[in-house]
Amino acid sequence: MIEQPPRVIEELVEAASGDSDAAEKLADIANADPGRLTPHLDRLLDLDVLWPPTLYRAADTDLVRRVVVRVDGGETPGDLNHLLLVLAHSGHPLAEAAMRRWEAQPPAGAAELHVGPLAYAPEGGWTVSPDGSRRQLCGDTAYEWLMRDAPQRIDAPACPWCASPLWIAADVDTAEAAAGAALAHTGWSGRLVIETCHFCACYTTLYSQVTPEGGSTWWTGNTRPSYLGDDGEPEQPPTPLPIIGPARQSPFQASAWNSGGSTLGGRPEWIQDAEHPGCPGCGQVMDYVGLLGGRDLDEFGEGAYYLHLHRPCAFAAVNYQQS
Ligand SMILES: [Zn+2]
Ligand SMILES: [Zn+2]
Known part of the structure; x- marks a missing residue:
């Protein structure tokens, strides 16, 4: 894959909300080298680009905190499904802690979901075992x-x-x-x-x-x-x-x-x-x-x-x- 310069990524980010081709190109970058999108995820979240959630694989602590705050705030209950997928793909410890908390205290919009918040974890390749410990389901290589x-x-x-x-x-x-x-x-x-x-x-x-x-x-x-x-x-x-x-x-x-x-x-x-x-x-x-x-x-x-x-x-x- 050809390495996209940061300016090209910025252009794709700005286009992604209305242009599925741009979102797809960003998804390719997230697949090949997720960390290259990390500096752009704040802007993607500002633009409400939540799909595909794999864009957020390399979300950092600040970004994950923003998503958790947004879910806790309950202003966009209709986005809960996408936001949980974002958190699942991030696999971040803060995301995990929030998903565990929401399992007991469901956030706004949870009644519309087919499964509980923690059941989203396997979308990101991990799960919580019966003993409560976290387990990766997939390999790194x-x-x-x-x-x-x-x-x-x-x-x-x-x-x-x-x-x-x-x-x-x-x-x-x-x-x-x-x-x-x-x-x-x-x-x-x-x-x-x-x-x-x-x-x-x-x-x-x-x-x-x-x-x-x-x-x-x-x-x-x-x-x-x-x-x-x-x-x-x-x-x-x-x-x-x-x-x-x-x-x-x-x-x-x-x-x-x-x-x-x-x-x-x-x-x-x-x-x-x-x-x-x-x-x-x-x-x-x-x-x-x-x-x-x-x-x-x-x-x-x-x-x-x-x-x-x-x-x-x-x-x-x-x-x-x-x-
Ligand atoms: Zn077995
Ligand atoms: Zn058969």
């Missing part, structure tokens, strides 16, 4: 996931629901330094193979039980959605096998839309709301592993597969979103 053509597997087990051969969505080993860095936040050590059904994962979160030797077994507790028919023909899964490519400049450059957006580690780009699954073993939110873009798996592919892991329980999960 990310790598391009490149597709290498592989022959059709002949020994693949069949999906118990649709009979399609199961698909190897990931095969990485922390013995490789890049995989070790991308999975560091999960605590995983060893080979991680995530085998799932590329077809049924589009309809519900599919879990598998994994071992550090590279074992991956369909979880018998997976619950088939009633709307998933059983009259379809088995489909061959995508053949490309993701291999680890160069490191990304930042953890925020996965793309669920663009070809070349598949990424191991870092943060997901969600198409819908953040959807970090709960672990079937313990009920806690699972750690995020990586994203495979439909575009990278198939010329006509769409949507994105999201991979997750909970190391203490040795469960992996795959879910899918599309527009």
